[in-house]
Amino acid sequence: MGAIFTSPGRTVSAGVVLLIIIVAVVGAVTGQWTKIDHAWATYAMVWLHVISGVLWIGLLWYLNFVQVPTMPSIPAENRSAITKHIAPNVLFYFRYAALATVITGLLVAWMQRYILEALMLQKGFILIGLGMWMALVMAFNVWFIIWPNQQKILGLVPATDEQKAAAAKPALYASRFNTMFSIGMLYFMVMQRFAPI
Numbered sequence: 104m105g106a107i108f109t110s111p112g113r114t115v116s117a118g119v120v121l122l123i124i125i126v127a128v129v130g131a132v133t134g135q136w137t138k139i140d141h142a143w144a145t146y147a148m149v150w151l152h153v154i155s156g157v158l159w160i161g162l163l164w165y166l167n168f169v170q171v172p173t174m175p176s177i178p179a180e181n182r183s184a185i186t187k188h189i190a191p192n193v194l195f196y197f198r199y200a201a202l203a204t205v206i207t208g209l210l211v212a213w214m215q216r217y218i219l220e221a222l223m224l225q226k227g228f229i230l231i232g233l234g235m236w237m238a239l240v241m242a243f244n245v246w247f248i249i250w251p252n253q254q255k256i257l258g259l260v261p262a263t264d265e266q267k268a269a270a271a272k273p274a275l276y277a278s279r280f281n282t283m284f285s286i287g288m289l290y291f292m293v294m295q296r297f298a299p300i
């Protein structure tokens with residue numbers, strides 16, 4: 104067990120192996136084997152989509168509910184542990200999870216043949232279209248507002264003290280905006296399957 108649980112990569116691989124074993128056991132017990140067809144590929148894409156979405160929004164909520172509110176109570180001499188080590192790592196997973204969520208989400212819509220109808224908010228796809236547009240605005244914020252400003256704040260690109268101070272507000276507000284949007288976005292994302300409008 105130690106060989107698996109001492110590495111996050113091996114832990115995730117073990118999760119995938121465990122999933123395959125469980126699916127095989129369910130197939131053997133029920134006699135209903137998973138058919139690898141288009142429907143399966145679509146659901147597998149939804150699965151990858153939800154996994155990347157959970158990573159993205161989980162880190163967004165970690166930043167908003169844990170890291171940012173806790174910073175003022177950390178003694179100034181210890182804050183570099185966050186700004187130099189934890190935050191750059193968080194932002195790496197954060198922005199690539201956002202990208203993966205967009206790509207897998209668009210693929211899910213494309214594989215179900217309603218991508219244009221959803222993006223154009225046509226009847227039957229209004230809810231998922233709204234969810235997709237909200238999430239696209241959020242991903243734009245991540246890559247083009249939060250990340251460039253955080254690079255200045257964390258000293259990952261050269262910036263004067265004034266530029267660092269000026270970057271704080273747009274970075275915080277875009278992150279708070281995304282947290283606000285995440286509530287409605289997730290409602291529309293999951294409602295499409297239950298009650299399409």
Ligand code: HEM
Pocket residue numbers: 149152153155156157159160204205207208209211212215231234235238239242289292293295296
């Ligand atoms: C631009 C980004 C996104 C796009 C294009 C997108 C697109 C989609 C599409 C097309 C579906 C399938 C809806 C259906 O047919 O029932 C879906 C479902 C879903 N998405 Fe997204 N999505 C995005 C962002 C997110 C984010 C950030 C999350 C956060 C976790 C998320 C979570 C989900 C969930 C939980 C489902 C429901 C799956 C189900 O009911 O089977 N999505 N998304």
